[in-house]
Amino acid sequence: MTREAASPLVDAIDVLLPQTQCTRCGYPGCRPYARAIAAGDADINQCPPGGNSTIRALATHLGREFTPLNPRYGTETQPLVAVIDEDRCIGCAKCLPACPVDAIIGAHRVMHTVLRADCTGCALCLPPCPVDCIDMRPLTDAQGNPLPIAEFALLQRQAPIHRRRYDAHVTRRAHEDDERQRLLAEKKRQAAVRHQDGAGS
Numbered sequence: 001m002t003r004e005a006a007s008p009l010v011d012a013i014d015v016l017l018p019q020t021q022c023t024r025c026g027y028p029g030c031r032p033y034a035r036a037i038a039a040g041d042a043d044i045n046q047c048p049p050g051g052n053s054t055i056r057a058l059a060t061h062l063g064r065e066f067t068p069l070n071p072r073y074g075t076e077t078q079p080l081v082a083v084i085d086e087d088r089c090i091g092c093a094k095c096l097p098a099c100p101v102d103a104i105i106g107a108h109r110v111m112h113t114v115l116r117a118d119c120t121g122c123a124l125c126l127p128p129c130p131v132d133c134i135d136m137r138p139l140t141d142a143q144g145n146p147l148p149i150a151e152f153a154l155l156q157r158q159a160p161i162h163r164r165r166y167d168a169h170v171t172r173r174a175h176e177d178d179e180r181q182r183l184l185a186e187k188k189r190q191a192a193v194r195h196q197d198g199a200g201s
Helices: 008-016 030-039 051-062 152-200
Strands: 080-084 134-138
Touching: 008 030, 008 051, 051 152
Parallel strands: none
Antiparallel strands: 080 134
């Protein structure tokens, strides 16, 4: 996995983002979006999960004018969490790699469940599900009341946790890809050896 060059500006922008990794901003994650903002390739109003509170924080930090959330990228909503209907889940495991923070647990042919406390509400698990057994529902408090639109302070408390889980997810996937490539190369090597042995006999 290629290491990214250090950039204090990108770091500072990334810290202000909610780390949901939802891709709704048009970029594959929060840090790529932060890089685009730093480079002047993206505006600061493209993050629906962060909403206007995050836009204000970015505007203040970067010395830019506040502009409301661009509806092209979505609307600001209350916090959501993915819920799997256990009766409809077929254990296909297609949602597992889609989750950017590994908040879904389960195995092939085994019913899956979402770790509510770790779910970022990104909804990236919905498209791969072949039986539509995943719903996005409002996150609720201990009394079962839906939480209001997230305030910046709440987002900031959750962001470091989401970032750590996302980084771990990316590292794990990279290791898995490397291992697949290694096994494939070994199979090709063994096949070539068998072919040479057969040709020489």
